[in-house]
Amino acid sequence: MPRAAREQLILDVAGAAFARHGYHAASMDEIAGQADVSKPMVYSYFGSKEHLYLAYIERTGRQLLDRLEHAAGAEDLPLERLRARITEFLAFVEEHRDGWRVLFAEAASSRPLADEVADLRSRIVAAVRRMVQEAGLEISAEAADGMAHAIVGAGESLANWWLERASVPRELVVDWYVKLVQAAVVAAAAGP
């Protein structure tokens, strides 16, 4: 098996372990065992538990960003692009439950690693902020930033809620979220 493939396999297994137990409780023994690789192998590939974790975060984050980026074409109308991106976001969450869980959970906890994860989140927030500002309304930079964070937080929470409600159709959730985002933008602009 080529090295690249093995690396991906290890990352998959590691992601599952992190999602199941959290960073600290996941053990390198378990990960190596489930990947059918010796532990020194894992260390030779990733250096340390922390680096392995970061590599997983990085890969998952990049996948998410890529999908969001390519979800909408430049020629689409703003509303269509928003809807497309939200749809893509929920699709990603559904397809990568482990990755999503790790990304989201660790965004909030374990201080030492938070910075790396925060970076990913901040890129999403930045995109949302741009979107808010490009709506053409009169919104201060500060308000745009704050509202962008609120929008992202709402999306995370909504996604988690939906993940545990298999019966709710994705389209419905997309609808809600689209409307929420639109309303949020208007709310951010409304004068005193």
Next chain:
Amino acid sequence: MPRAAREQLILDVAGAAFARHGYHAASMDEIAGQADVSKPMVYSYFGSKEHLYLAYIERTGRQLLDRLEHAAGAEDLPLERLRARITEFLAFVEEHRDGWRVLFAEAASSRPLADEVADLRSRIVAAVRRMVQEAGLEISAEAADGMAHAIVGAGESLANWWLERASVPRELVVDWYVKLVQAAVVAAAAGP
């Protein structure tokens, strides 16, 4: 020092440790040391690391709920009550940074303890859901539930953002969040 006071002191110290390192990485040795108490003392008071953690969550959660409950009088108008509660929420977050961090962080991670924390969050969500439903608009139970989660998630994210922006006046954030909530309720009701 009376026992009750020492218990509170230990909880404070424990909260700081949990906030700094997360549940797993925080060590009982560190907590006992910083509380200027021997480890067996901590065990005699709280039984185990897990119980100590739960005691902290419980205390912090109760404080938050109490404040939210008493923030608004029954005679206030709905909008006033909403604003009062949000103000209180942000005040709590500001005053109890450690507690908030632990509550919020562990809501998302560390599987074994998540249940206890999830319980607190779900009570807040339930209150928000009732609020959504009592707005008098035509909203399905499902939509109300989903939107309540989105609102809570937005609030959490907004609070965290604000915590790192000392210069932003609380009133401003309250304003945004109030508007966001109102908009969210309307959005949940809007037909296709």
Next chain:
Amino acid sequence: MPRAAREQLILDVAGAAFARHGYHAASMDEIAGQADVSKPMVYSYFGSKEHLYLAYIERTGRQLLDRLEHAAGAEDLPLERLRARITEFLAFVEEHRDGWRVLFAEAASSRPLADEVADLRSRIVAAVRRMVQEAGLEISAEAADGMAHAIVGAGESLANWWLERASVPRELVVDWYVKLVQAAVVAAAAGP
């Protein structure tokens, strides 16, 4: 409650704890708690866990020896005295299960305390040895000593067996043991 009575109560409770968990696993906390006495009390009375244990052994051993001594009158025939003593022995074992268990169990294990317990046992063995020698047969001192140990060991084992066989009448066991002892004495004397 007078001190003497409290001491006895503590000893009783301690004996039960030692019988249930063994010396090491029995905890002073448990003993003090069950005797409804504070721990410093126990220490003031007995000094240390080891001393408490020895005090229990001592009391129980003395009780056993007393009963064996007074079981038979000097005017009885040798066989009657043997039977009376064995009967008394089994009665003691039945009435003082905890004490017997501790006495017997610790006779074999826990090195540091073995000496004290061994002393009690050796007094019983000595009595048996005298009995063997007084049988009037030609038996070397060594053989008498060895056989006395064998006889005592047989009795211990038989008593334990009987303790778990509630349906077996004591008289029957006494009979067996009397015969065994007699046979053993004869066996010890038999030439090559």
Next chain:
Amino acid sequence: MPRAAREQLILDVAGAAFARHGYHAASMDEIAGQADVSKPMVYSYFGSKEHLYLAYIERTGRQLLDRLEHAAGAEDLPLERLRARITEFLAFVEEHRDGWRVLFAEAASSRPLADEVADLRSRIVAAVRRMVQEAGLEISAEAADGMAHAIVGAGESLANWWLERASVPRELVVDWYVKLVQAAVVAAAAGP
């Protein structure tokens, strides 16, 4: 050093520690140190202190049973077989003082582990009981069982006595014990 050899070495060292201090007081630190192995090594080999202990009991017990079994050939006369087995038993006790001490001591104490040891002892008792019953005398099942326990107890006690009397030749003790067993069988059969 191959793994198998190291396992045996650890077992030897552990046996010595258990014999010296008893199960509870023996520490894994001490055992690992004396075996010149790190503690995690011991855990990787045996899993836990309890498992280490059981492994030792198991090994020692099997050795004893094996030796008793092969001590006598099927073609030997009953008396010769009895003598051969007793000789073997004493030889084992002499050669494996630690093992014998642990086996014998823990047969009587420490509740949680007693079962495993009791099993070994009960197999020996069963063999003795069969021997008693095959003597051709009229003996009730109950009497045979009780007497078998008495015989085993006598042997244990006699062996311990002998262990501290280096000057007493083994042959002599064997002789006594053989006669005692014979006498015991007859005693069990004798009518009222």
Next chain:
DNA sequence: GATGAATGAGGATTCATTCAT
């Protein structure tokens, strides 16, 4: 005399990490 409160010391166990092969 009596105790609630406190602790020093140590025990079992686990884990990330690294050589020797």
Next chain:
DNA sequence: CATGAATGAATCCTCATTCAT
């Protein structure tokens, strides 16, 4: 390149024992 084997360092937790009151 790959690994089996090994460990230093922590971690949670318990317990016999003792003051200050």
